[in-house]
Every structure is written in structure tokens, then in C-alpha cells.
Amino acid sequence: MATTGTNTPRERYRAQVRAEITKRAWEQIATAGASALSLNAIAKQMGMSGPALYRYFASRDDLITELVREAYRSLAETLRVAAASGADLAGLAHVLRDWALTDPQRYFLVYGTPIPGYHAPADITAISSEIMTTLLDACAALAPDSATSPFAAYLEDHRDWAADHPAAPEALHRFLTFWTRLHGVLSLELAGHFTGMHLDPARLFAAELEDLLAPRA
């Protein structure tokens, strides 16, 4: 832990106001998207003048970065807690889906259309790889496949991103398909591409998950 938790009244107050700012920011993002985020609008909502927010965030970009960080942290923590209480890969999949449905714009802030020119700071990529690790653990815990796919063999030679993880090549492969397939269903669902098709996205998600867990020849 960093020097976060000092507890003078002033610091508690600061933390509280910061929290309210981000809360309002999330509301704004949920209704109008990330590009519509406005410091002045948030200040007005809180009954403060615009410049007051500069006591709490150095700039608009700073606020956005904090929101991105919160989103990553929230997902990482949610998955971590679920895994710690015994959820397997299928369990994590549903946790992921629930997390995404709770706040679609939050999901899109992490996995959606990138904001051109925006680069996440290093600590965020660290949280991102924590998420990956949790999922990789769950993949590695599954019964291993009998054969090694050609792509898994390729991954074995390009596992820099999982260099410090003991997962077998097949588990790496499974992690990638888990990630991309569920994201595929989820993002199209959240973007509304299934509306009007009269099919239940939850069932498609479930079908994909089942296929993912079925052992391969």
C-alpha cells in the first residue's frame, strides 16, 4: 500500500469530494459517453464553480485517466474476489458478463473504441495484466486438452506476455479464445447489434462458453 490512508479530517474530506466527482463523472459517461465528459458540468451538478475541481484533478485528461483506472481496478477486483471464493472459468465468465452489463459504458471505456491519441499510464497496464493472470489461472486449472494445437505451439514460442506464468501452452490458447470470444458476444450485445433479432444474447453467451469448456480432440 502507498501512503494512501492517512486520516486527517482534511484528507478524508478530499477523498470524499474526489469520490463524488468521479461518481458524477460516471453518471455523465453512462448517459452521454466518454467524449461528452465535462468538468464544468460536473461542477455545476455538485453546486460548485468550475475551477474548484482543479483542486482535485489537474485536468480533464487526469479525470479520465482516473476513471479508466477505476474501471480496470473494479474488474480486476471483481474477478479476483470471485476466483478467491472458488469460481472456476465458467464462473468467471458470468462474473465478467454481469460486470459488463452493470455499466456498459464502463466496459467500453476499457475494451471499446480507443480514444485516439490517449495512452494509458503504466500502472493501468499493470492492473490489466492482473486481470489476465486471474483468468489464466482459471484456464490452467481446467483439465488439460489431450493434443496441442498448432496455434498453442506458436504461443509457446511467443509467451513473453505470460513469461512468469506456469500455464501450459494449451491454457494460453484457451485464455485467448476465452477473452476474444466472450468479448465478441458481449461487445456486440452491449452495442445493441442483437436488438431486433429477437434472440437472447445470454443464450449465445452460454453456448459460446460451453463450447469453450468442452474438451478438444
Next chain:
Amino acid sequence: MATTGTNTPRERYRAQVRAEITKRAWEQIATAGASALSLNAIAKQMGMSGPALYRYFASRDDLITELVREAYRSLAETLRVAAASGADLAGLAHVLRDWALTDPQRYFLVYGTPIPGYHAPADITAISSEIMTTLLDACAALAPDSATSPFAAYLEDHRDWAADHPAAPEALHRFLTFWTRLHGVLSLELAGHFTGMHLDPARLFAAELEDLLAPRA
């Protein structure tokens, strides 16, 4: 064909200017994203005054709608042409990928984070279903699976979206997995989520495609 092709000099000129406007708009979107689109900026680039553009588009939203339409039309046409010249499902997959890589922001305009509050007009959903039909055709042309999956059975009861298509339930299922899986890989690739992982997204795409085409038990 509608009354598009009248050919008075004035109409040709109008079409030409409209085309240049959308061309500049695409450039702007490619570098700064859709939310940064500005009529005034486009006018300045063209050496015109801002209000001049209102001769060609009723509003900014009108321009965006036209861009969305162009994107859908481009993809629909690209797939249609490929299918007409004999591409099978695997071929269409690569056509799709190439189309996406050509202009990531164009892909995201169609399949990325939705613009909150924006609703596409009816003619766009028509083009969207033309895309689906092309892909569905290719799915139906594959050798049928031996068994019917539970999800395919479910789809058979909820095929409103493909009511006028003779595809077998398994083909519907295949179409959906084709769409969501390839979108999953593509959108994460285009959003840069594989950068730093030192793996070639093309191989992941190829592996997913191969799995998609392999017959099921």
C-alpha cells in the same frame, strides 16, 4: 436505383463536393475519432467558409449518418463482390479482416462503442441485414454438421431475423459464432489490446477461423 444519376453539370458538381466533404470527414475521423468531427474544420480544410457546407448536409448529425451509411455500404459491397467471385466463408473472413484493418475507425463506426443517443435510420439497418445475408449464404454453403446443437435448436425457434433465409439451424449458429468470434479478435486487435503481448493477431484470427470451419461432432 433511385433518381440518383441525373447528370446536369450542377448535379455532378454537387456530388463531387459532397464526396470531398465526406473524404475529409473520413480523414478527420481516422486521426481523431468520430466525436471530434467538426463541420467548420472540414470547411477550413477545403478552403471554404463554414456555412457553405450547409448546402450539402443539413447538420452535423446528417454528415455522421452519411458516413455510417457509407461504411455499411462499403462493407456490404466488399463482401458481396467477394462472394460473387466465389469466396467461401474463409475467404469472406479474410475480406472482413482486410476491410477492418484498412480503416480501423471506420470499422469502429459500425461495430464499436455506440454513440449514445444516436439511432441509425432504417435504410442503414437494411444494409446491415444485406451483410448478414451474404455471410449467412456462405455459412449455409458449408458441409452441414452431423448433429444439431441445443443452441441451434433454440435458434430454430427464434429465427425472425432470418425468417426469409432458407439456412439450416446449424448455419444460423455458425453465422453467429463467425460474427462474434471474428469481431472479438478484430476489435481487440484494432483497439491495441494485443500490442505489448508480442503475438501476431493474424495467427489468432487464423486459428479462430480454422476452429470455426472444423466440423463438429
Next chain:
DNA sequence: TGTACATCAGTGAACGCGCGTTCACTGATGTAC
């Protein structure tokens, strides 16, 4: 072929807006003796 009129592309000024951000300031809260 020439003239009278209608059409229409583009201009420049203007409106109102909300944005991010800076700055000098007031007033309340906390700290040190």
C-alpha cells in the same frame, strides 16, 4: 444569338453556447507556540 429571369453556391457577420483553464482573491480550517 441575345436578353430577362430564376436558381443556387458560397460569403461574412453574427448569435449563443460551453468548454478547459488561469488568476488573484476570500474565508474557513488546522497548526505551533
Next chain:
DNA sequence: TGTACATCAGTGAACGCGCGTTCACTGATGTAC
């Protein structure tokens, strides 16, 4: 416990900006007789 000082949250005015959009207009292009 009381006083002197430092810290810091929040204000209001101001800056400059670019946005979408309207309006009355000029001037060129096309049309009708």
C-alpha cells in the same frame, strides 16, 4: 486556552477558443423565350 500564522478549499471574473447554426447578401451558372 488563546493568539499568530500557514494551509488550503472554493469563488468569480476573465481569456481564448471552436463549435453548430441562422441570415441577408453577392455573384456566377443555368433556363426560357
